[in-house]
Amino acid sequence: MKIAVLGAKIIGSTLARKWAGAGHQVMFGVRSLDNPETLALARELNGSVGTAAEAIAFGEAVVFAIPGNAMEEMIVTHGPALAGKIVVDAANRMGGGQMNSAALFAAHAPGAQVYRAFNSLGWENFANPMFGDLQADLFYCGPAGAGQAAVERLIRDVGLRPVRLGDIGQVGLVDMIGSLWFALAFGQGMGRELAFKVLTR
Ligand SMILES: NC(=O)c1ccc[n+]([C@@H]2O[C@H](COP(=O)([O-])OP(=O)(O)OC[C@H]3O[C@@H](n4cnc5c(N)ncnc54)[C@H](OP(=O)(O)O)[C@@H]3O)[C@@H](O)[C@H]2O)c1
DSSP: OEEEEEOOSHHHHHHHHHHHHTTOEEEEEOSOTTOHHHHHHHHHTTOEEEOHHHHHHHOSEEEEOSOGGGHHHHHHHHGGGGTTOEEEEOOOOOSSSOSSOHHHHHHHOTTSEEEEOSOSSOTHHHHOOEETTEEOEEEEBOOSSHHHHHHHHHHHHHTOEEEEOOSGGGHHHHHHHHHHHHIIIIITOOOSSOOBOOOOO
16 A cells, blocks of 8 residues: 655654554655655655655545644645545644544645544554554444444554444544543553453453
């Protein structure tokens, strides 16, 4: 799959490493095209670096791994170019209000298939999703169909088990998992290497 990763630092690089390792082609969309760290990372992954517009044009899937406070401008600017793309919103808008950008995508990128994923656990659990023999789950939401299969593949290729909570209307529930993660990791001092598992019989 061709994946545009907007943002190339902690989350962008962690996810891109996993995807490149699984055989996907990654293009980072960044502000600074000559950042040596980003260029070295792209080389290491046999990927490429471009502007956000170039990366979005390249990607079948576009993953938002930028700060929450940068989401509105990015979505307003590039909304039309997201039409027909699988969009994965990993960004958390901290500081009160909605953590996700679902409403912004609906308003400015109505042609995109929007998924909420990779927002509810710390990056360490994407780098290593195994707890002994147990594979961590990743809760996500977004439309059923071809996009769902693609997003589940991306989640599996990071090493997590996808657990769909429903269509994008369930975005608040996915974000509550993120709040639960923060409450346990920081509020209860359990640390960042913490994830969730659904048990069924
Ligand atoms: N860290 C985690 O464990 C974690 C887990 C789940 C979700 N998230 C979410 O994932 C997102 C990225 O987190 P992170 O930890 O990877 O952050 P980070 O290490 O600070 O990386 C942010 C990236 O976004 C770029 N960026 C910053 N401001 C921008 C702007 N105005 N427009 C476009 N690009 C901009 C940065 O590029 P420059 O080098 O140009 O500044 C950098 O590549 C956040 O929304 C965060 O809430 C983080």
